[in-house]
Amino acid sequence: MGRRLAVAALLVLLAPAARAQVFPGKIDPDGYTFEKIQQALPEYFQSVGDFRARPADIPDVFGPGAVLRVGNVYMKVTNFGHCGNFFTNLSSDPAGQWPGASGVEYLSTIRLAVAAKNPQATDPNTIRRVSYLFEWRPPTLDPIDKIYKSYDGIINGARFVNDDKPDLDARGVPRIDEDFLDGRDDDLDGKIDEDFGALGQAEYTCLMRDDTREALNSNFNEKHVPLGLEVRQAAWAYSIPGFSDFDVIEYTIYNKSGHTLDSMCVGWLVDMDCGPVSSSSFFRDDLDLPGYPSGEFVTLTSPNDKRLQDSTMRGDDPTNPRDADVKADSALCPRFTLRINGFSIADDNGDEQQTKGIPSFLLVNATIDPLGHNGPSKVAFNSFRSFTAQTPFVQGGNPIVDQQRFEMMSGTTKPTGIDPETGFINVLPGDQKGDYVEWCSVGPYRNIVDGGSIQATVAFQVLPGPGLAQDNYQDALSYQSDYDNYKAGILPWATMKEKYPSLDNALAIQVAYEGIWGEKTELSGHPEWPYLTNGHGRETAIIAPPGTGSIDADPDCRELPNHTNVTENAYEWFDYDCNYCTGAFNSKVNPKRGMFHYTWNVGAPPPNPDTNVGVGYNYTANPDRQYVPAGDGAITLAWNNLSEVTTDPKSGVFDFRGYKVWKAANWTRPVGSAGPSDDDWSLMGEFRSFNYLIYRQSRVPPDTIWMRANYDSLDFIANGKNACPQVFFPNYFDPDSQRYVGPKQVRLCLNRFDLWERQSGIVIRPNPNLNCEGYPGACKQDLGVVLSPNLGCDESKSDNPIKEFRVHYPVGRYELVDHEVKNGFVYFYSVTAFDSCSGSPELNGRRAAVEAEGVVPQLSASRTHHDVWVVPNPYRGYTSIAARPSSWDLTPNATDPTGTHIDFLGLPPEKWTIKIFTVSGDLVAELHSDDPINESLRGTVVGADGKVRPGSNKQQDNPDDGQARWNLISRNGQDIVSGIYLFTVDSKKGTQRGKFVVIR
DSSP: OOHHHHHHHHHHHHHHHHHHOSBTTBOOTTOOOHHHHHHHOGGGOSSTTOOOOSSTTSOOTTSOOEEEOSSSOEEEEOSSSEEEOSOTTTOOOOSEESSSSOSEEOOSEEEEEEEEEOTTOOSGGGTEEEEEGGGOBOSOSSTTSSOEEEOTTOTTOOTTSOTTOSOBOTTSOBOOSOSOSSSSOTTOSSOSSOSOOOOSSEEEEEEEESSSHHHHTOOSSSOOOOOOEEEEEEEEEOOSTTSOSEEEEEEEEEEOSSSOBEEEEEEEEEEOOOEETTSTTTTTTEEEETTSSOEEEEEEOOTTOGGGOOTTTOOOOTTOTTSOOSOTTSOSOSEEEEEEEEEEEEESSOTTTTOOEEEEEEEEEEOOOTTSSSSOSSSOOSEEEEEETTOOGGGTOOOOSHHHHHHHHHTOSSOOSBOTTTOSBOOOOOSSOBOEEEEEEEEEEOOBOTTOEEEEEEEEEEEEOSSOGGGHHHHHTTHHHHHHHHHTTSSOHHHHHHHOHHHHHHHHHHHHHHOEEEOOOTTTTOTTOOOOOSSTTOOEEEOOOTTSOEEEEOOOTTTTTOOEEEESSSOEEEOTTOOGGGSOEEOSSSSOEEOEEEOSOOOOOOOOOOBTTSTTTOSTTOTTOOOOSBOSSOEEEEEOSGGGSOOOTTTOEEOEEEEEEEEEOSOOOOTTOSSOOGGGEEEEEEEEEEOOOTTSTTOOOGGGGGGGGGOSOTHHHHTTOOBOOEEEEEEEEETTTTEEEEEEEEEOOBOTTEEEOTTTOOEEOOOTTOOOTTTTSOOOEEEEEEOOTTTGGGGGGSSSOOEEEEEOOOTTSEEEEEOOOOTTOOBEEEEEEEEOOTTSOOOBOOOOOOGGGOBOOOOBGGGOOSOOEEESSSEEOOSSGGGOSOTTOOOOBTTBSSOOOEEEESOOSSOEEEEEEETTOOEEEEEETTOBSSTTTOOEEEOTTSOEEEOSOBSSOSTTBOEEEEOSBOTTSOBOOSEEEEEEEEETTEEEEEEEEEEO
C-alpha cells in the first residue's frame, strides 16, 4: 500500500476529531489541541496535512515509539518532555496500559517541569522561569540524538564497574559509570558510551535540553525563556516476579547555563486516566486518591545486608572517633525506616470488571541535603494539588504560565498540599468524579553551580485495588485510618500489605532502590570504587573544590562542636543525618574499610535474544538480513545468543538455562491494543541448552544431573564426545516426517550449546557456518563465572571460581521454522530466556510484541505458473469485524484506517506494477513492487555501518515474495464502493489481466 493512500485515508477518517482536540471528548490539561501541538512540534510534521513525524529518530508521535513492555506496565517514553501518549486517537502506542497490551489505560501523560531562579537576570520577567513539556527537546535533530535502548548486563553497561579501565580523573580516582548512554562522548576521552550503568530488563535513555532552537520556538501562552538546562532521562522496567508492575523514570538535571541557578525545583503534571480505550469517555469517571499510598514503614534488615554492622564488623575502641559508640554485642541496624510518597487515581465503577487496577505515581528518590542548607533534608514532595480538568489556577487548578508554575512548585502558593511536619500529602479526595490531573514537585535546591546537578526518581505503578474493581475507590478511602492504626501499633503490617497491594508494591520499590550494603571485591567488579565511607553511619562525602587546598566542613552529630578539615585530595565522610543505617563500615578488618552500597539490588533473568522479526532487523533495506521471516506457508524464526553470553548483573555468573518460544495468532487488533495481550500467546516450545562442563567431570548443570545415569561412561564428558542416552519423549517430533508421532523413546545425541525440548525431542543446533560478531576482526566476547550445581548463582563466592569467555553470534545462531501458518495472515513471535540457579526460583523474560513486529507469510513467486489472482474474491465488507468472512481483517486504527485488505497472489519475482480500474476504465489505484507497506508503523533504522535506511517492508519484500496487499483505498484517499474491478500487472513477463468483485 502506498504511503500517499494511507495519509489521505487518515485525513478523511480522522482529521475532524483530531483537529477538535487531542482525544475525542478529552480536554488537555494545558489546553493543547491538535493544531497547537502541530505548531509546538513543527519538526514532527513534514508538511501541512502529513501525519508522519520527522525526523524518525525522534520517537514517532503517531507511530511506535520507545515503549517499555518487559513488565506488566506498558508505558511510552519520549524525548520531548513527557512519558505516556496523549495522541491516542492517532497512535496505537500504549500510554500506560496494564496488564500488558490489554487495551486498558491507566495513564495519559507524565510531563516534566524544572523551575529555577536566574540571579543574573535583569528583566523581572526572566528571573523566575519554568521549562516544561515541549520546551524540552533533543539537543539536535541529528540521528545521534535519539532514544537509546539497553538492559542490565549489556556490554559497557555494568553498574558500579569501571568498564573502560584504567580511566582516572585529575585526582587519579577511577571514573565509573561516567559516560551516560546517549551516543556522545560525555567524559571527553575520545570514546562513546564506553562506561555507563544500565538498569532493568529494558531501559531507554535520552538527552533533553531547554535551550535548543526548537525549544525556543515552542511558545504556548507565553514566550519560552530557557534556563540553560540539560536532562539525562533514563526509564526502565523489570520482568522478574514482584517487580513487573511498575516502570521507573530517573531525571538527572544539569545546570549548563554558565552561571549559578537558585531555588531549583523539579515537578510533574501527572494525568492518569483509568479505563478501556474502547470506551470514548473512559477518563471522565475517575476519582482521586491523594496520599495513597504514603507513610513511613519499618523494614527488617536482610541478613546478607552489611548495614546490620553487627559485632563482627565493629571495633571496641571507644577512643576511636571513627568507631561506633554502641555496645559491641548488638547490631546497629536490625531494622530501618522507609518513606513512601505517592498518590493515585481510581475508576468509579470498574468498567464491568475491565478496570481492576489502581495507578499510582511515586516519588522514589531525590537529591537531599541532610543539613537542609541547600535542599530538602528528606525525600518528600514540596507541593501537591489535585483537580479536574479546566479548574482555574486560583481555585487550585492547573498553572498555565511560568509565574504560576514557579509559585506552585516552590511552595509559595498556599496551601501547598503537604503536611509541614510529616512531609506527606494532606489533601482530601475530591467529592466528584471527573478527569483528574495532579501536580507535584520536589525541592527547592539552592545555589546549583554551573555544571552542578540534582536528581529525581519517580515510578508509575498499577496494582489491583483493595476490593473488587467496582469497589476499589471506596475501599482505598479507608487507607488513611488504617495507616494511623498501623502507626499506633493497632493494625499489623501483614494486614496492611494484604489489604493494599499498591502499598506492598510501593514498599518493594523502595526496598529495591535502597538495595543492600556489601563487600567490594575484585570478583564483584568493584575493587576500585572510590566512594566508600570511612566510619560507621557516615553517608555524606565532602571534598574541597580543586585549587582551594582545604575547607572546614560542618561538624556532624558525632563531632560537635569541632570542624573537620577536608582537603582536595580525598573525600572525608560525615554522619549528618545521625543515622548509623545510611553508611556501613567494618572496623574489625585491617585495613578498616567501608561497605559498598548496591542500589536497585534486583535480580534479573538473562535478556531476551534479538530475533529476525524485530523492526531493527526485519526491514527490506537491511543489507544484513540473511533470515527473512516471511516464507510460503511458513515463518522462519531466528535469534542470536545474547542471553547466553550475558552474565547475571548481581553475581557475574553465566546463569542462562534455556529459551521459550511463543506465538500469537488470530490477533484482531482490539481498540487501543499495541500488540498481542498476555492471553493471546501460546507456548510453541521450551528449549533447554545442553551445556556440560567438560573440564569439571563431576559437575554438570543442575537440571541435567538426571541424565548421568544413562551414560555408558563419564568418558563422554571428559573427552568432549556426544552424550547419546535413551530418552523418553511424551510427544516425539519425528524430524524425517516433520510431524508429531506420540510417545516414543529414542537415543538423543547432543553437543554443547544444542537446544532441546523435553516434550518432543526437537533439537535446535547452533549454525556452524555463522561468523561471530566482529568478524573478520576479533570476535566479540564476554567473560563470566561458570555456573555449577554446588554453588549455583552464589558461585561468585567460591575461592576459585571457574571463568570462561563466551563468543557473541548474530541473529541466525538458532533457527526454528513454523509451518502452522497461512499466507496473508499476521503472526507474532517472541523468544524469551530463563535462568537456573540451585535453590533459586527460575526467572523468565517477558513475552511481548508490537504491531510493527507482526509477520505475514507470502505465497512464493517461484511456485506460481499461472495468472495473478485476488483473495478473497468476492470481497464482502461488514461493519462488524466479527462478521467479516476474512479473518485476516483487523480493527481499524490510526495507522490502518480500513483494517482490511485484499491480496494479489501469483506475482512474478521481478519488479511489477499493478493498476486497478473500474469497469468504465477509471484508474482507482496503482501499486508498485517497491511501495512501503508499513511505513506508518516504522521509522528509519541506523544500521551497523552508520547508514540511515527506511525501516519499512516493501510490497515485494524479497525476490521470492509473490504476494501484495491493497487496503481498498483509492488514489484519492476514499473507500472504494461495491462493484466489479479490473486490474493489470505489468512486468518483464508482459501484462496480465484479471478482475475481482467488492460487495459493501
